[in-house]
Amino acid sequence: MHGSAISLIGAASIGLASEACLADELATWFAELDVAQDRLSIDVTLWMAMESDEPFVALAASTFDTLNLTGAKYGSITGWEILNNLAEIGGKETTTDGDSLFGTFVGQNQFTLTDKNPVDVIIFKWEVEEGYEIAENGADVTYMTSTEFVTLWVGEDLEGSDAVKVPFVEVAFGWGVVPAPGVVGVLGAGLGVLGLRRRRGWTPVLNRR
Numbered sequence: 001m002h003g004s005a006i007s008l009i010g011a012a013s014i015g016l017a018s019e020a021c022l023a024d025e026l027a028t029w030f031a032e033l034d035v036a037q038d039r040l041s042i043d044v045t046l047w048m049a050m051e052s053d054e055p056f057v058a059l060a061a062s063t064f065d066t067l068n069l070t071g072a073k074y075g076s077i078t079g080w081e082i083l084n085n086l087a088e089i090g091g092k093e094t095t096t097d098g099d100s101l102f103g104t105f106v107g108q109n110q111f112t113l114t115d116k117n118p119v120d121v122i123i124f125k126w127e128v129e130e131g132y133e134i135a136e137n138g139a140d141v142t143y144m145t146s147t148e149f150v151t152l153w154v155g156e157d158l159e160g161s162d163a164v165k166v167p168f169v170e171v172a173f174g175w176g177v178v179p180a181p182g183v184v185g186v187l188g189a190g191l192g193v194l195g196l197r198r199r200r201g202w203t204p205v206l207n208r209r
Helices: 193-199
Strands: 004-009 026-035 041-051 057-070 075-082 101-107 119-128 132-135 141-154 162-165 168-179
Touching: 026 141, 041 057, 041 141, 041 168, 057 119, 057 168, 075 101, 101 119, 119 132
Parallel strands: 004 168, 026 168
Antiparallel strands: 026 041, 041 119, 057 101, 057 141, 075 119, 132 168, 141 162, 141 168
């Protein structure tokens, strides 16, 4: 690994790390947030943009976690799906404790390659606890990627490409949470016990697809 950095989308201020942004090759995480019309759930798509000084670029493989930083009491992850056939090699190792996703491995070979750049990698659904609803503004709930490695196929063509480990830029993102209409209480006080009750019987999910 050559280094990593943080890219921020209106969530927690985590800061910039290492020399990754100076590299000729680079993979950068981004997050796209889609709040449900009823404001009870949000779909988060993590996608990656790749750069290389070689003429061909495609994602070969990556292993990463999607970590909850704040606001776990307000809701939980209820499902996820790896996109663009990136579960072709591995892809079924992801586990969850309801708050974070651990050990996501995505990979593809040169013969059935998805050569999109940027490429959507994974989507997960987060559902709010009873008594709350999601607000698009704010940072009551925050997440970030935590990447072990990113490997790209680079070369003149598919047959002549090589797998090269590249630096990467992490992304942090988040959203607000407010009491649902008709709920008496102040955000962050009194209603947090709802999350504890629901979570006691929560069973980890293995890659709902």
